[in-house]
Amino acid sequence: MAIDLATRLQRDNSLTTAELDGEIVMLSLETSRYYGLNPIGSRIWELLAQPTTVAELCATLENEYAVSPAQCEREALALAQKLLDEKLARIVDSV
Amino acid sequence: MFRTFPPPSFVPGPDLHSLAALLGGAVQISEFKPSDLCGMVASACQHGVAPMLYRQLQRAGIDLAAPEWQELRAARELALRRYLRFKGAFQKIHAALDAAGIENVWLKGFALAHSVYPNPALRPMRDLDVLVPYERRQDALAQILPLGYVLESSALTDAVAQMYHHYQLRGPAALELHYRLFFTHSQTLSPERFAWFWTQTTWQQIDARKFVCFKPEALLLHLSAHAILQHGEFEFILQRYLDVHLLIQKYPQLDWSAVYARALEFRWTYAVARTLEFTRDYFGTALPDGLIAELDAHRPADENTTRARWIQPDSTRFEATRTLMQAMTRREALSWVWGSLFPTPEYMRWRYPIRANWQLPFWYVWRYGSFFADALKTALKSISH
DSSP, X not given: OOOOTTEEEEEOTTSEEXXXXXXEXXXXXXXXXXXXXXXXXXXXXXXXXXXXXXXXXXXHHHHHSXXXXXXHHHHHHHHHHHHHHTTSEEEEEEO | OOSSSSOTTOOOSSSHHHHHHHHTTSSOGGGSOHHHHHHTHHHHHHTTOHHHHHHHHHHTTOOTTSGXXXXXXXXXXXXXXHHHHHHHHHHHHHHHHHHXXXXXXXXXXXXXXXXXXXXXXXXXXXXXXXXXXXXXXXXXXXXXXXXXXXXGGGGSOHHHHHHOSEEEEESSSOEEEESSXXXXXXXXXXXXXXXXXXXXXXXXXXXXXXXXXXXXXXXXXXXXXXXXXXXXXXSOOHHHHHHHHHHHHHOXXXXXXXXXXXXXXXXXXXXXXXXXXXXXXXXXXXXXXXXXXXXXXXXXXXXXXXXXXXXOTTOOHHHHHHHHHHTSOHHHHHHHHHHHHSOOHHHHHHHSOOOSGGGHHHHHHHHHHHHHHHHHHHHHHHHHO
């Protein structure tokens, strides 16, 4: 499913997670698969605890990291898509 | 007690003392040669402290992405993955026991990981240990088995199982479901003394879930008896003493007089003194002045220190069993002998790698043969001594 900046996502809060050295690692007990996120991915994961649009993610990340809007949108969309593909997050609704 | 640590004779190198001094922060990384640091990795992995070594090196700015650190990276990654698995298993078991109204106290690694380590993923674990009341042990099993666990020790005879202190389960994670703290209650901890531990609990929190574990004083006593009375000091694992070091550092207000009093009451003065000695000698842990000497000086006359040393590096199984049986009641000893000589086929299949029923008689022969060989070895040892 294609997503855009208006897509509102929320992470799967049932995953088992741990944080070590600023990076979040997750385990899906259903699939026994492990996932690792780098520090920016980990920050996105934190933000997705609540339903958040990709645009809102980018607004926060642009404030916190030295990243251009275009790069932020591109990478946030890519990560969001990956999270959806792996069923680590779900679309809540679209505005 | 050392006035300074490490002692003046200390020479930085790749040995276990150096590894401990490094982990305890007593020696700066700059005092070590790079080859010494690399030389510590195998020991760190073997002794369950690799993630903590990784952390120390990382904080010192060492480039751990370099190829020579591959083993250390892998050990840290493995510990992290195992932690996630144990955490997931814990969440389900804890929820099931709580829902059934079964008291549960989380022991050893999992409790330590969340109470004294800087990050729980830094404490490698091999299994989960949870304690439930003796009278609720079957109820607890009934809650846990549907979560995908299989009872590994189900094949033990009832008489032998009565003397065990836990059920061993495998499933989403290795699990020891304790109903006592130690093997054969009459040997190490009487039921009356065990009851004290149930009054020494506190809370820890993982995410939004609170769980019960022992207070620091009870935890220290349990760790000491576990290290010295259960495993024996000759099975030296640095992680056991790092646990104690971190526990003492985390709780500077630890009630040492309570630890001392209970060590005397439980007849654990030797175990506590040895644990503290090892911890101090390896990590430079600050202890109250004279505590170890007091424990040694006031050791009750009826404390069985022979038992504390029963796991000797050169002891035979016959000697170890004889020492163990001396601490049993007559009934327990008879049950033990009967269970050992005439184990059920189910036990044999659990104990030995038996792949087909026709192999079963051969493994009985093998078992009796190994008993005979052990007895012969003991006899020869006695003669030579």
